[in-house]
Amino acid sequence: MNAKALLLCIFLPLQAAAQGFAGLGTTPQDFTQPNPETVLRFPQDHGAHPDFRIEWWYVTANLTGPDGTPYGLQWTLFRSALAPERKGQEHQGWQSPQLWMGHAAVTTPNAHYVAERRARGGIGQAGVRAAPFEAWIDDWQMRGPDLDRVQLAASGTDFAYQVTLQATGPLVLQGTKGYSVKSAAGQASHYYSQPFYTVSGQLTLPEGPVPVTGTAWLDREWSSQLLAADQSGWDWFSLSFDDGARMMGFVLRGTQDFTAATWIAPDGTPTPFPDGAFMATPLDRQQVAGRDLPLTWRLRLPAKGVDVTIKALTPKAWMDVSVPYWEGPVTVSGSHAGVGYLEMTGYAP
Amino acid sequence: MNRAIWAALIGHWRRNPLQWITLVAGLALGTALWAGVQAINAEARASYAAAAATLGETRFAMLRPTSGDAIAQDTYIALRRAGWDVSPLIEGRLRPSKESPVRLIGIDPLTAPMGLLPTPEGAQAEPTAFLTGPGQVFGPPDALDRLPATVTAARIAAPDVAPNTVITDIGVAQRLLGRAGKIDRLLLAPDQPLTRRPLAEIAPGLELIPPQESADMARLTDSFHLNLTAFGLLSFAVGLFIVHGAIGLAFEQRRAMLRNLRALGVPLPRLLALMALELAAFALIAGAIGVALGYGVAAALLPDVAASLRGLYGAEVSGSLALRPAWWLSGLALALGGTALAGAGALWSLARMPLLASAQPQARARALRPALQAALALGLLGLAWALALWGTGLRAGFVMLGALLLGGALALPPLLGVVLRLSQARAKGPVAQWFWADSRQQLPGLSLALMALLLAMAANVGVSTMVSSFRLTFTGFLDQRLAAELYVTAADARQAAAIEALADGPVRAVLPLMSVDTKIAGQPATLHGLRDDPTYRDNWRFLQSIPNAWDAFAKGEGVLINEQLYRRAALQLGDVIPLAQGLRLPIVGIYGDYGNPVGQVSLSESLFQKSFPQVAPRRFGLRLAPDQVPALQEELTQKIGLAENAMIDQAALKALSRSVFERTFAVTTALNLLTLAVAGFAMLMSLLTLAAMRLPQLAPVWALGLTRRRLALLDLARALVLAALTGALALPLGLALAWALLAVVNVEAFGWRLPMFLFPADYARLNLLALAAAALAALWPALQLARLPPAQLLGVFRNER
Structure with a gap:
């Protein structure tokens, strides 16, 4: 057992093992299950849900430097529980079953910088507080008086960033009032987003500091069993169109692909679409880290007149972490223009 | 055809099973000790590697x-x-x-x-x-x-x-x-x-x-393992003498058969190839047996080695043995290589043997020419001398030991030859003259066994002198150094303060023991802070010092260093050494230190605290009347809450140190005895093989009227005389070896030079042991001779060539 293997196993419930992301479909034991009746409450639900097995705070940002150079930024905090805990009755100290993992990345047109952090719960090294909002692991943090205005910071051995996020629109509940179905068999999660952040701040890259501005998207999701047993991974798209509208769509790859999408009007009004309404077709595949990855896609949501091609800023946005995946900025063209983020998980080498 | 030749070759061994056993046993025993030592070394190194890999905290x-x-x-x-x-x-x-x-x-x-x-x-x-x-x-x-x-x-x-x-x-x-x-x-x-x-x-x-270099432990323990390796090689060399003798004898005895085979048309290259193959097969068999025996030797010795490595260096070594390719392969390779070395001469002479040469076995032809051997011996002894004078480094030390032993061994037959010739010249009466002449005649056949005996005895004298000298010095050192009656370790600052306060009570003196690890003059060293106290002034012995060294030390005008640092860093009295930021002091004294191989610098308590304010003393030596120790221990437990294992009294600490010492040399002593056993075996085998060959020489003497019983007694006496002479020569060689170990190898390996003590009673006992071994070895052939049917002796005349 090397450290990597152990970590793989530790985060198995969170991100699945080497044979694919299918591990997310394993039995959830005694954890609380997502319930369509649950009404999300804020700010409480910005905090952790220790009775669920997995959870994440996931920020992606499309940024621009002073010379117009496009950049991508990612800040993610994962929580994974080895055993369920009731909220308010969490174990303190090393006995805590909560494990935390952070991923941070900066993507430039020709480079990708990645860092990973891991932490045990119960000792103060990582955690999330709902109000005033603070999510942290080591020196990485996302904090502010509330979720509408937060400071975001992270650092790796060769990069760092510190940016401010300001919400210009409301929180958006994904799926049905925040209950997002992931398979025909009924696997689901609680899922809401803040797709209307404007960003300003600074990246620190090997060539020096770069002031940046742009837009960011926060995803909050928690569940105990995300994937059906036959599902191996997903392709996830978040698009910010120039006209102010937003769109989220995903494909869960299994014996039968499962898709879902949410159209978000410029005022934040969401329209969820069930399986099949959203279509994603890989156009061009490239070898990345030994995998055949589609880095150009045709995305369609005919009900909203969407027929766009998205193209990765760079193929290099490979997240070479304990459980590797691809996550990077994309440009959007076709019926709508804009920018966005693409995440691809579960591709076998 | 190969099969026929093969059958002819093997036939010899079938007729002379004893010779075959000698060959295989000699090789197996030599290999066994080598493989055993290598197994121990491999196990220890694997343990260091495991420690470095799984707990390689020092890599970070x-x-x-x-x-x-x-x-x-x-x-x-x-x-x-x-x-x-x-x-x-x-x-x-x-x-x-x-x-x-x-x-x-x-x-x-x-x-x-x-x-x-x-x-x-x-x-x-x-x-x-x-x-x-x-x-x-x-x-x-x-x-x-x-x-x-x-x-x-x-x-x-x-x-x-x-x-x-x-x-x-x-x-x-x-x-x-x-x-x-x-x-x-x-x-x-x-x-x-x-x-x-x-x-x-x-x-x-x-x-x-x-981060520190991970090879620290391996480097620190290198000398220890080199010591063991040298012993392994020594016993292998002894084994090789046996093998060389057995192979040489077998080839001599097969000369007639080989001539016949060649006369029948067997090409020389094929004959050579088959004989080489035969030897290789024997070497593999013997090597396998040797490796198996070596495993046993290693398994028996490993716990002691592990204990001494832990005690000496703090290295954790597994107490159980794994079969690692590194050592069993090296054992087999050594067996093959040794056989090749021992057999090369025989094969070479076979290759050059004229087809029509005398096919008779010649006992005297089997040794090197005496002149050549004497020259070689002188050359090797000269090399040893030169290395003793000018050599540096541990390896040079071991080469010197090797040259000394081999040179001494090679010098034995010529020296014995001279002694026997002189004795013959002074002998009166025919029987005495025949006795000495016959001894000279037998010398070449016995010389290899006698050389093996010499090596084993010399090694025994040398090593036991070294160990005993070391023990005397070490015991004296412990008595000086472990002067405090009770040693305690505080768990925290509160306990430490309470212990310091004892100075006002029943305790005559509280001596804080503070140290930091550092590098002095490029050498890893420990810096100690010492409180100026009569305990140190009375007990520490300087090897060199300036007048009033302790006063200079107490005033913070100088430091004391141990002998290891003095030698390794080539420092002298008066040299100024940098100790810490802004602190440079001259050396005012050099003390003997046999506790561990690391360099040491001692400076006064006040200087130490000024330079390393962050190091608070946690260990203390307490001076008090010995009979009050148990009461104080009780009090410390009750009042301060010191744990049972945080206190150790002087007697226990000394016993612990002595047991580390004894275990360190338990291995050496065991290897030594085993080597002696191998040599005894060589003697027995040589005498047994010679007995068969000597019939033609004994028969005429018997015919002239000497009884078989008388002849047997004379044979026994001859073995004793030769063993006694060998023993006499082994003594000076062994003492030279002891000197080399104490003055060269120890200095290089541990950094200390020990005084040499002599132990005449031990040497006498060893000589008696060697005589007994020789007598025992000669007894069986002598008994055979005494009971030899006269018909066989008569047969010699019938078969007269």
Whole structure:
């Protein structure tokens, strides 16, 4: 057992093992299950849900430097529980079953910088507080008086960033009032987003500091069993169109692909679409880290007149972490223009 | 045709099974000791490697508290939250009843640098079980078995964990050690994040220790292993003498057969190839037996070696032996190589043998020409002399030993020849003259066995002199050094203060023992702070010092260094050495130090505290009347709360030190005795083979009227005379060896030069032992001779060539 293997196993419930992301479909034991009746409450639900097995705070940002150079930024905090805990009755100290993992990345047109952090719960090294909002692991943090205005910071051995996020629109509940179905068999999660952040701040890259501005998207999701047993991974798209509208769509790859999408009007009004309404077709595949990855896609949501091609800023946005995946900025063209983020998980080498 | 030749060749061994046994046994015994020693070395090295790999904390930079206290867990969190990529580690010892303690290491697998985690055998990594509930401990099976019953965590075998060590989650370790919220060290990931706040701002009490070279333990123990290797080679050399004798004899005896085979048309190259193949096959058989025996030798000796390595160097070595290719292959290779060496001469003379040469075996033809041998001996002894004068380094020391022993051995037959010739010249009467003449005639056949005996005896004299001299010196050193009646270790500052306060009570003096590890003049060394006290002034013996060295020392005008540092760093009295930032002092005294091989510098308490204010004394020597020790121990437990194992009295400490010493040399002594046994065996085999060949020479003497019984007694007497002469020569050679070990090898290996003491009673006993061995070896052939049917002796005349 090397450290990597152990970590793989530790985060198995969170991100699945080497044979694919299918591990997310394993039995959830005694954890609380997502319930369509649950009404999300804020700010409480910005905090952790220790009775669920997995959870994440996931920020992606499309940024621009002073010379117009496009950049991508990612800040993610994962929580994974080895055993369920009731909220308010969490174990303190090393006995805590909560494990935390952070991923941070900066993507430039020709480079990708990645860092990973891991932490045990119960000792103060990582955690999330709902109000005033603070999510942290080591020196990485996302904090502010509330979720509408937060400071975001992270650092790796060769990069760092510190940016401010300001919400210009409301929180958006994904799926049905925040209950997002992931398979025909009924696997689901609680899922809401803040797709209307404007960003300003600074990246620190090997060539020096770069002031940046742009837009960011926060995803909050928690569940105990995300994937059906036959599902191996997903392709996830978040698009910010120039006209102010937003769109989220995903494909869960299994014996039968499962898709879902949410159209978000410029005022934040969401329209969820069930399986099949959203279509994603890989156009061009490239070898990345030994995998055949589609880095150009045709995305369609005919009900909203969407027929766009998205193209990765760079193929290099490979997240070479304990459980590797691809996550990077994309440009959007076709019926709508804009920018966005693409995440691809579960591709076998 | 090959089969026919083969049958002819093997036929010889079938008729002379004893010769075959001699050949195989000699080779096997030599290989056994070599393989055994190599097995021990391989096991120890594997243990160091395991320690370096699984607990290779020294490969990483680390943060350590300057004060010697533990790090609070909050400090760890503060550092992580300030951007430091550090991982916590806690370490302690779990003491099962009566047995030696098991080292327990607690880590956090989530933050631990790659490669620090153990590999469990067969088992799947089960993070939930490792991190939650009672947890899991990983370790070698024998360490797991010795864990106290209070450890409820699942025990998972992981052979690559360092010996005597178990690894578990830090939370479990804190619980088992009763140290919740404490951390001993923080390991730094090699690459740190860009944005880190300065250490002084977050955790001012911690210091950054840079990573150390991982080969430290291997380098430190190198001399120890080289010592063992030298012994292995010595016994192999003795074995080789036997093999050389047996092969030479067999080839001589087969000359007639070989001539016949060649006359029948067997091509020489094929004959040579088949005989080489025959030897190789024997070598493999003997090598395999030797390796098996070596395994036994190593398994028997390893616990002692492990104990002495732990005591001397603090190195953990597994007490159980694994079959590693490194040593059994080297054993086989040595057997093959040795046979090739021993057989090359025989094959060479076979290749050059004229087809029509005399096919008679010639006992005297089997030795090197005496003149050549004497020249070779002189050359080797000269080389040894030159190396003793000008050689440097441990390897040169061992080459010198080798040259000395081999030269001495080669010089034996010519010297014996001279003695026998002189004796013959002075002998009166025909029987006496025949006795000496016949002894000279037999000398070439016996010389290899006698050389083996000489080597074994000389080694025995040399090594026992070295060990006994060392023991005397060491015991004296312990008496001087361990002067305090009670040694105590405080767990924290409060206990330390309470112990310091004892000076006002029943205790005559409290001597704090403070030290830091550092480098002096490029050598790793320990810096000690000493309180000026009569204990030191009265007991420490200087090898060299300036007048009133102690006064200069107490005033902080100079420092004392031990002999190891003096020799390794080539320092002299009066040399000024840099000790710490802004502190440079001259050397005012050099003391003998036989406790451990590391260099030492002692400076006065006040200077030490000024230079290293962060080092608070935790260990103390207490001076008081010996009969008050138990009462004080009781009081310390009751009032200060000192743990039982935090106190050790002088007698116990001395016993501990002595047992380390004895165990260190238990191996040497055992190897020594085994070598002597091999030599005795060589003697027996030579006499047995000679007995058969000597019939033609004995028959005429018998015919002239000497009884068989008389002849047998004369043979016995001859063996004793030759053994006694060999013993007499072994003594000076052994003393030269002892001198070389004490004055050259010890200085290089440990850094100290020991005075040499002589032990005449021991030497006399050894000589008697050698005589007894020779008599025993000669007894069987003599008995055979005494009971030889006269018809066989008569047959000699009938078959007269």
